[in-house]
Amino acid sequence: MKIHATPYWLATAAALFCLAPAASAEVVFAWVTVGVPGNACDNQSQGCFGSVADVYRISEAEVTNAQYAEFLNAVAKTDANALYNAGMGSGLGGITQSGSSGSYTYSAIGGREDMPVSYVSFWDAARFANWLHNGQPTGAQDNSTTEDGAYTLTPTDVTNNTVTRNGGADAYVTSEDEWYKGAYYDANGTVYFDYPAGSDSTTSCAAAGAAANTANCGGVVGDLTAKGSYTGAASPAGTFDQGGNVAEWNDTAVTGTTRGLRGGDLNLSSGNLAASFRISLPPTLENPGVGFRVTSPVSSPSIVSAISPLGLVALGAVLGVMGLRRLRS
Numbered sequence: 142m143k144i145h146a147t148p149y150w151l152a153t154a155a156a157l158f159c160l161a162p163a164a165s166a167e168v169v170f171a172w173v174t175v176g177v178p179g180n181a182c183d184n185q186s187q188g189c190f191g192s193v194a195d196v197y198r199i200s201e202a203e204v205t206n207a208q209y210a211e212f213l214n215a216v217a218k219t220d221a222n223a224l225y226n227a228g229m230g231s232g233l234g235g236i237t238q239s240g241s242s243g244s245y246t247y248s249a250i251g252g253r254e255d256m257p258v259s260y261v262s263f264w265d266a267a268r269f270a271n272w273l274h275n276g277q278p279t280g281a282q283d284n285s286t287t288e289d290g291a292y293t294l295t296p297t298d299v300t301n302n303t304v305t306r307n308g309g310a311d312a313y314v315t316s317e318d319e320w321y322k323g324a325y326y327d328a329n330g331t332v333y334f335d336y337p338a339g340s341d342s343t344t345s346c347a348a349a350g351a352a353a354n355t356a357n358c359g360g361v362v363g364d365l366t367a368k369g370s371y372t373g374a375a376s377p378a379g380t381f382d383q384g385g386n387v388a389e390w391n392d393t394a395v396t397g398t399t400r401g402l403r404g405g406d407l408n409l410s411s412g413n414l415a416a417s418f419r420i421s422l423p424p425t426l427e428n429p430g431v432g433f434r435v436t437s438p439v440s441s442p443s444i445v446s447a448i449s450p451l452g453l454v455a456l457g458a459v460l461g462v463m464g465l466r467r468l469r470s
Contacts, residue, residue, distance in 0.1 A: 168208045168277060172198040173379040174439060175319075176328055182318070183325065183333040187419045191321040191333060198441075199315060199323040200434045202368035202381050203257035203389060204269065206235030206249040212269050213238075213247040215279045216286045220245060224268060224282075226260035226427045233259055233365055233407075233429040255367040257387045257432040263400045263424035264299060266314045266390050266433040267292045273312035273435065292392075302398055302424055311441040317393035317401045319436050324376050324383035324404065325416045335416050337383040337404065338374040344384050344411045356385030360408045380434075384414035387432035395421035406430035 176196050182189035206229075217224050219242050229236040235253035239246050261269075271290035272278070278286050288294045291310035298304045306313050315323070324337035335341045338354040345352070346359030349370035356374060357366045369381045376383055383389070383404050391401045399421035405413030407430060412418060 168211050168273070170435070170437075171201040172437065173201050173323065174198050175323055175326070175378050177326075177331065180322070180326065180328075180331065183321070183416065185417050185419070190416075191318055191326055193316075193318050193322050196439050197319060198437045198439055199319060199378070199380060200436070201379065203387060203432045203434045204266075205255050205368060206258050207254040209258040209261070209269065210236050210247045210249045211277075212272055213245075215277060216268075216272060216282050217247070218245050219243050219281065221282045222264070222268065222287065224265050224287075228260040228427070228429060229258070235259075235365075253365075256365040257368070257382070259365070259387050259429050259432050260427045261390075261432060262427050263314070263390045263392070263433075264294065265427070267294060267304065267392070269433075270310075270313045270435055274310055302394055302400070305394075306392055310438075312435055312437045314390055314392040314433055315436045317391040317403065320383070320389065320391045320403050320434075321416065323378050323380050327377035329377070333416060334377065336411075336414055337376050337380075337416075338371075339377045344374075344414050346385070346411050356405075356411070356414060357382070357407045358385035358405055358409060358411050358414060362407060365407060384411075385409075387430055388420075390424075390431065390433040395419075398423060400424040402431065 174196065178193065178195050180192055182192035213225055213236070225238050225247065228234050230238065235250045235256050235258065237248050237250060268287035271287050271292060274290035275286060280286050282288060291307055291313040292304050293307060294304060325333045327334060327339065336344045336354065338344060338356070340354040342354060344358070345355045346361045347355040348362060349357065349366050351373040353373045355371055365386055371381060375381055385405055386407055388402045388406045389404050391403060393401045395401045401419065401421045403419065405418070
């Protein structure tokens with residue numbers, strides 16, 4: 142029997158395990174790719190929306206409590222920029238804060254992990270996007286973690302609401318056009334629908350389930366719902382909950398003092414889910430019915446899928462069998 146100095150199976154195992162993530166948790170997104178770059182915009186009374194020059198990825202669901210809690214644990218041991226709102230700890234919130242400043246820790250509330258995070262301002266959302274862009278680092282809230290990256294957040298620009306998306310950003314809050322296209326545009330027919338579940342008929346506010354063109358709106362449910370709960374009501378692109386659940390920030394400055402929101406929320410009527418409905422509010426607003434989702438270039442390497450611990454066990458077992466067979470040969 143001849144044993145090679147570096148068996149093939151061992152080299153393969155080493156390479157694959159080097160690709161595995163660190164032991165710390167990693168925020169991972171399910172992405173929907175939105176194509177047909179340079180599509181025509183959709184005329185509404187407030188303007189023409191939905192034209193995007195490039196192919197892009199939009200998160201299938203809103204940013205969840207579990208994802209935002211990981212963000213807080215990474216950068217908010219001392220929460221200098223008030224990324225945590227006490228409202229998150231009860232009611233429609235889904236995250237608790239423990240400890241004292243300098244050693245804060247955060248946990249998603251059981252049963253609410255996959256519900257959308259709320260009580261977030263636009264600036265909270267921008268800092269989350271910066272953190273993603275920077276590779277999900279751990280540390281104080283500074284230019285290496287939350288204050289620069291997709292957006293450069295100087296005190297003056299934040300106060301004046303003059304922050305814009307930086308070129309080369311790897312993850313960011315959706316623009317209004319990216320959000321609108323992801324919700325209403327049908328790439329196959331190159332047409333826009335009036336409501337975000339692929340229909341021109343008014344969306345029905347209903348309990349979660351498989352029914353088409355339904356959403357968490359109109360106060361019917363009385364609480365937020367977990368991502369993807371309306372399984373029969375995806376947008377033409379494949380996103381969920383772009384109508385109802387929480388209204389979502391976009392990074393478009395609508396006026397000198399406001400940022401855009403789209404999609405209605407759990408308590409608003411179904412008319413607020415329509416493509417024709419557009420609002421903007423101060424970017425400092427933190428409300429139980431307001432959250433956000435994120436967008437990324439198709440080529441971005443910043444946000445990758447993790448191999449689960451169970452997957453690593455299975456991988457180890459397979460490689461062990463490969464090694465035994467190799468040695469026997």
